Amino acid sequence: MKALEKKLTDKIKQDKSVEILSVSSWCFPIQTIEFKYKPVKRFTMDILMKMVLLSCQQAEIAEPKELSDLLLVEELFIRDLLQNLQKTGLVEKEEYYQLTERGKKQLENGIFEEAQEEEIQELLYSSNHKAFLVGDIEQLDDFDEFPEAFAYASEEPIAIENEVIIQALQENRPVSEDEESSENTVQTFITSIESIETVQINDIPCMQFILYNKEKDLLYVRVWNTLTGFWDESLEKLLTEKELLNWREKYLDRIGNL
Template identity: 60%
Template structure:
């Protein structure tokens, strides 16, 4: 941490008109949350599937043999297709005939076939100080022998009190996935199956209170060790809350 602080001081002092009035270190709490979700592969519906669904929508079909004769397609292909459509919930068989489910009608109308993939679990990191999910992995955090005190404006919320709407979690998870190549297939997240808050991680930050003599400007720089970058969100918080106090304390006549 000392080596990092020295490097950052050299960086902020590169502008010879700026001086460091004070420096300190503290931790921001970051909540880890394990989210289990259902990904779905979406692909353009092929012609045979579309014709099959249209046939069930418009005609009374009791078995694969009838459909095979109507569509002039090998019965083995039809049997496999019926198993697939039944298993994915697009069709079901009543007392006598097959018919489309509401899911099947919706996918036929959109021309998009959705195929559920294996469930996945991902850990997300939420910072109440930033009011956002951080786009990093906790494994990226360096280990420190000693941690400084908690950030003076850190949230006092107890562990487990955070709540998130499903749409917000889906958006964060979707944005964190590797971008796919353009094509007819796309994997999307449709449902959050469970979410479980884990531990709170203390993330060290280095704070510098700076003064630009030429501009008569007081400002802060905060280095976030998890993000490995200057944290403008925390800098803005400090300036909004403390700039008047800094001027009175550090620049008094």
Template identity: 40%
Template sequence: MELTTLQKQLASQLTQLDGAKIVHDMRFCIPVHTFKVTYHPVLKKPMDILMKMMLISFQTGAFQDGETVAEVLLVEPLFINDLLNKMIKTGLVEKDTTLQLTPKGEKQLAEGVYEEELDAVSDVLQYSPLHESFLPGDIEAVLDFDEFPDELSYAANMEVGQLDEQQMIELLTDQQEEEEELNTYVTSILSSEEIQINDVPCLAFILHNESEDALYARVYNTLTNEWDKKLEDVLHANERAMWKEQYL
């Protein structure tokens, strides 16, 4: 993919803005760290009728084992015991002197849903120290560009710091919703490992609004495929004071 072609397309879009013209353009890269993140997806589905009947039985009666529940519900003990073991394993039911619902079991029964932790899987997320956040996008598509400009000077040598686990959870849940037919979400992260660092090209345009005599930047991020407000703010903070002298 040619960066020059994309730059011309974006410039054409910007020149259609009323009262603004491009007085300078530039290219630079920002570093993006790719992390391999491992987690347990949680499957959420309507609770089946047998599980609901069993939970109600444990809630209202005193049962010591699956066999007595099977007698009351008139269901084969094999089915009852398999389901009982599953509910104990997932923390819906616990056994003291009798089988009882846990707070988790009470909650899921009241909501009529069953949540099951699935086997661990791994996915990748891209983190930008300059943004101090994870960025959506396909890093492999970025690698298809024909050229990679120099790195933005004040983005060099920035450390990753402490990753925001909640932000990882939200992004992974969004990816689950987009990619999976099953209704799954993420509640916690098992591990995260940095596997590579890539340069992401960005295209910047300095525009002059003649009616207001104002200079401002628009920056396009080729990873997110969007105009990047954070990068625009970075340029404003570091370079805006010099633009009038340099470009007007």
């Protein structure tokens, strides 16, 4: 932390109008959260699949052979395709094959969805930020000692809308070699989450600088987040809301003498 403090101090002092009033360090908690989900692959429907779905929608098809004769396609192939459409919930059969509501919607859009095997992905969540943070948690091993806990540290459970979680998972989901080599007509999407579990909580060291700009008569704080490697505006805003009046009282005489 000493080396980091020197590096940041030198950076701040490049602005001659800024005075460093105080330097301190503390840790806020980051939760490693494990998400389980089954993504779906979306394909542009080929002509045969569209013809099978249209036939089931418009005609009374009781057996695969009837559809095979109608479309002039081998019966075994039609049978396998119908089984797949039933398995994926696009077609159902009582007396005749007919489209489900899902089948009608996918036919209308020309897109076929196929469920994939379960996947597991971990994201780093900060309750203080109410957001996911991006960084290498393993780099924390480089710290020999950790400072004290942040005065306003929060370990509340994740509180983010489902759509935001899915978007974060989608953006950070590793792409397999098969997906990279496939055509643009095939895409994999996360549409729902099966389970959410906090598996670990780590302390993230931060460096806090209370600063005074003489030209602007401005007292403010900068916080360096070692996980992200950037100044952290969220933590700075939180500290300003909680501590600005106290800082003014504490450093009033010193500010007056600058």
